[in-house]
Amino acid sequence: MKHLPRVHLNGLRAVEAVGRCGSLSAAAEELGVSVGAVSQQVIKTEAQLGAAIFERTGRGIRPTTLGRQFIERLGIGFQTLDTAVAMTRHDTDSVLTISVAPVFASKWLVPRLTRYTRAHPETKLRLEAAIGLAHPDSTDIDLAIRVGEGNWPGVKVEHLLPQEVFPVCAPSIAKALETPEDVLTAPIIRDANSNIEWDVWLKPLGLDERDLAEGDTFTDAALCLDAAIAGQGVMLAWHTLAHDALRAGQLVAPFRERATTRFSYWLITSQNRPEPARVRDFKVWLRDEIAQMMAE
Known part of the structure; x- marks a missing residue:
């Protein structure tokens, strides 16, 4: 040298x-x-x-x-x-740093983390709620979970779950929804920042988003969910957003039809450094939780 x-x-x-x-x-x-x-x-x-x-x-x-x-x-x-x-930092560091979108964190991941910490008491979790993807090679992020098409460059990407959407509403509103056509007359809760249109679910059923009724608009999916629980209308939701509210009976999914979007959930890690055991353990736990949710 x-x-x-x-x-x-x-x-x-x-x-x-x-x-x-x-x-x-x-x-x-x-x-x-x-x-x-x-x-x-x-x-x-x-x-x-x-x-x-x-x-x-x-x-x-x-x-x-x-x-x-x-x-x-x-x-x-x-x-x-x-x-x-x-290699030296990640072999000895007991902290697992995970980057997730805020809505996914609050509505699905955080309520389940107690089960992970009980199974892995040796690992301390550090959760970063963020929308943009932080590159694992230039930050201290061990693992990121994001929704997209899986085409992020320079990282290791693993498919986790396809994103399916379906209408949900409070039980009181569901009483008037006997067929998918009835959605057209119900108040609609809209997410102003969503990149998923109602037509994804409506078009395969021969319906058109332009025929939907008016309703309230929010700029956050979590707020839309809260509005639906409060009985303000019908929203287009997905599994990780609405699952716990559905299981608790706060919401119902009045129709069997599901629509697969072009998006999925992805696990994102470094493609250049060795994967620590705690990252592998978290991936296994996460997939088990996803499988349990889908089975329910």
């Missing part, structure tokens, strides 16, 4: 981040420093190397021919270092 003393490690890290992220601003955000600091590190590193790694254009910064080869090797090197450090 006779060449490494020529440059500072922080400078190499800045160069690799800019090359991988594609811009100074994106690299600065990842590294948690200012754009000016990243720029200075890149300039200083190029001076120490005696070679231009980037060329500056009116549209930004891009690697030179030498820079592309250099950044590729740097990426391999930093990934190897990261994996080595992760």
Whole structure:
């Protein structure tokens, strides 16, 4: 390693981040420093190397021919270092950090975690409720659970559960719903931020979302569920959202028909570092809980 003393490690890290992220601003955000600091590190590193790694254009910064080869090797090197450090941390760390969407956490996961902690008292859970996906290789996230199409790049993705949707409502409203056509005359609870349209369930039955009645609109699925429990109308729900309320009799699903969306639940972990035993244990427990829910 006779060449490494020529440059500072922080400078190499800045160069690799800019090359991988594609811009100074994106690299600065990842590294948690200012754009000016990243720029200075890149300039200083190029001076120490005696070679231009980037060329500056009116549209930004891009690697030179030498820079592309250099950044590729740097990426391999930093990934190897990261994996080595992760091995020591994750082999001894007893904390399992899980990132989940807030609605999934509050309406399904958290009420079941007591069973997990009883089975695995040696593991301490740390739950992060977030919508955006935090990359497990650049954060302390051990495992993420997300709904989507499973096409997240640079991570290990495992299918957990397809997302099926179906109408739910309070028992008092269900009395007037004898056939799917009756939904058209019932007050409808809508989630303004949902990417699932009522037509996903209606179209296969020969019905049209445009014929639905008016109703209340909320910007959160959990609030929609609370409104449905309160008897304000019919909402389009899914298993992990409505299961506990259905089991408790707070809601009913008046029809047998289910509609599969293009989305599913996915388990997301690092594809670069070894998977700790506590992550494997949580996956097994989670799949068992999902199977139990579906059986019920």
